[in-house]
Amino acid sequence: MTEQPSALKNVRIVLVQTWHPGNIGAAARAMRTMGLSQLVLVNPRRFPDEEATRMAAGGEPLLEQARVVESLEDAVSDCGIVVGLSARLRNLALPQFEEGDEMARELMSLAEEMPVALVFGRERSGLTNDEIACCTHQLSLPANPDYPILNLSQAVQVCAHELYRAWRHRRTDSGITTHEGESEREKDLPPTREQMQHFQQSLAAALQEAGFLNQPHAQTLERLQNFYRRASPTRKELSLLQGALKALRQPH
Amino acid sequence: MTEQPSALKNVRIVLVQTWHPGNIGAAARAMRTMGLSQLVLVNPRRFPDEEATRMAAGGEPLLEQARVVESLEDAVSDCGIVVGLSARLRNLALPQFEEGDEMARELMSLAEEMPVALVFGRERSGLTNDEIACCTHQLSLPANPDYPILNLSQAVQVCAHELYRAWRHRRTDSGITTHEGESEREKDLPPTREQMQHFQQSLAAALQEAGFLNQPHAQTLERLQNFYRRASPTRKELSLLQGALKALRQPH
Known part of the structure; x- marks a missing residue:
């Protein structure tokens, strides 16, 4: 009974150097609606902040417990899989998830065992090369080629929705724990x-x-x-x- | 070749009496990222509005072309299927989609032929009984039972993402070969x-x-x-x- 919630608790949402505090709040709300709780902020421009709190609505507890760190490395070093969200980059040789649901199934399955992370870059400039090197995988949410730019918290909401679905579906089919050494x-x-x-x-x-x-x-x-x-x-x-x-x- | 875009054009997003103009703008942006273009506003409290424009970012063209009407009936009378988003209501006798992807497949398939609509109620009070009566189906996005309240534009983003995916997967069945060296x-x-x-x-x-x-x-x-x-x-x-x-x- 306590096992499944721990899978959701093993999912870390990492926001790198977010510019608008409102996006941090909206991301916290999005996470809470989908049962996620671990928010890590890498060098946020302003935090804590009134606008973040206002946009969080019911997500306030996540802001209060958010961990603030100085580098992405600090945020993800104990994680088994680290997925960077990015617009499609041709030369990026990280293994790529083609769809959010594929990413979510993979993450939730591993989250039964150890921490996993989903990393969102800066609103305009995304992730630096050094930060991308901290990731093990990338995901580009398929989007309208004429305007593929999701707001940061909207991207968090879409991914959180996928993760919550993967978790719910996992719960209904598995059920039995195996006892290996x-x-x-x-x-x-x-x-x-x-x-x-x-x-x-x-x-x-x-x-x-x-x-x-x-x-x-x-x-x-x-x-x-x-x-x-x-x-x-x-x-x-x-x-x-x-x-x-x-x-x-x-x-x- | 022109047929598929028309399926996306047949999807109407209807926002009923939205209180915060910022939500209208953010919804327009969310729609545009997922290739949707038809926005209909039923009695918006303030529209057009600066805050809506600001939040729209690349979704501005959708605001400019948005249709403003006085009743939900006016917005959906020519639609083949009208899905109302709502928190789970026990006494609501509408057929219910259990998941966003199920709704999306159904809508996109019919959108090849005729207009379809997805209806989002007021931020706090949702849809009235008369408005629910204008719908043919309902969808409650599965969410954290402790706090299931998605922001309006976030709910639009999640649904738009599902619709876009359903549309793409429909399209990719056809099969196009790429020509690399x-x-x-x-x-x-x-x-x-x-x-x-x-x-x-x-x-x-x-x-x-x-x-x-x-x-x-x-x-x-x-x-x-x-x-x-x-x-x-x-x-x-x-x-x-x-x-x-x-x-x-x-x-x-």
Whole structure:
């Protein structure tokens, strides 16, 4: 009975450097209507703020409990999946969800086990490249090509609605909890962002050492790192990859 | 080719006696992002209005073309289906859609043929009985029972998103081929089984050499090979992986 609400509690909505405080309030309201409660603000321009409170209506408790942090990294480092909302970007090699419902099913399924995050960029300029690099996936809500620009809180509402639906539908079909050994299950979880980051850095260092990155414009490292991100190794697999890399690096 | 846009044009969003002009503007923006254009206002408290224009952003053209009428009857008399949004009402004998997507499929399918309408009541008091009697169906968006009250324009956004999706999915059944450059496409193809096999063998040899496979029962190699199989690298990615492995194997 307490298990399902915890899945919703594992969903974090992260707003990066929001300009209009009213959007923060409206986002909090949108979240509350769909049963979400974890709001994290990265460097908001103004917060707390009267306009945010006014727009929150019934979402006020979320504002009171909102966590304010200084970087996106701080907001998502313990998350298993981090989805950045963005207008469609061609060169962005993050794995992409084509639809909100696809994203929602994936997030809610993992949220049974560990924290997950949905990240919304600045009203005008979205996310920086460094921030995009903190994400594991992206979602572009399909929209009218003539004017695809949803208001920030509207995008939150659409996603929250999808998440709530995915959660409700999940609840009705599953029902039974399996009892595997805890450590077995953990091995199949996705790594945290931090663990993944650590592997990506080792990979970069090893290839640098081996002289494999000698053509700076070939984007070799980016492509390989994107491959590993997209491949979504389990925790166990990542630890094997890390071990293999270490073995290969040692002079033999 | 002109037929599908006309289906979106046959969808009418009707706002009944909206109190806050800002909600009218935000609703217009929400509509535009999802390709809807027909906005009808029944007795708006203030319209046109500065706040409506401000909140519309790119939705201004919809405000300019909005039709203002005096009764809901006037707004929907030529429609084939009229869905009233409402909090769940027990005594309401209208047929009820349980989910937004169900409503959207039904509306978009009929919109190929004739006008259809989605009706949103007053911010606080919703629709009167006479107005409900103008509807053929109702929809209550499933929401958090502790606070199910979506802002008016947020409810419009959620429904518009569902309608746009229903319309797109209808369209994509047709099937259009894109023409990318052949060589670009080839790089994105999956490798042949032979290419993949070759990589897996190199991996095995490298890890053997590096002394990483010293525990025969740990299934280390199988697990890593399964990971790479599951990750489905593209041809380009596989050739980078192969190159990286070769570089790491060379004594350095």
